[in-house]
Amino acid sequence: MSKPRLRVSFSGGRTSAFMSIWLKQNMADQYDMRFVFANTGWEHPDTLRFVNEVDKRFDLGVAWVEAVPRRELGKSSGHREVTYETASRTTKKPQADQKAAGPTKLAKVETVALWHAVNWMEVVLREWKRDGFKDDQDRAQHEVQRQQLTTAKRALRKVNQLRKEQ
Incomplete structure (x- = not known):
């Protein structure tokens, strides 16, 4: 029987590094794990070096991804796979320029990303319950x-309400 898939987001x-390493060392026999780092392009260079070093040292096989925004109405953003060497690096965050312009408005794509995170959490909990609890502590953690x-x-x-009111 194949192992259930587990996607681990390494921030x-x-x-996040500790949790990724712990999962790899303690749960690899139970799950087919894939580790993902989502580069915004605004990470500090030390963060990128840290992700790369942890990946290499602990053989996580981190998949590096970056968003590919689609500005057309009704189109969700895509992504592209990159590496440490090809990852986008921006020295100036856009928020610094936006402070003078007032508060940042929430974009639909941002709330969609939050929805996906919440949805993923719901799927994980449903599968956890379906697979059964190991003990009372596992049930309490669930x-x-x-x-x-x-x-x-x-x-x-x-x-979502705030975004609609903007």
């Missing part, structure tokens, strides 16, 4: 994650 931070999902859904509804 480039220390906690309940904590379910409550966090409820909070995330509530926050997403608020963000």
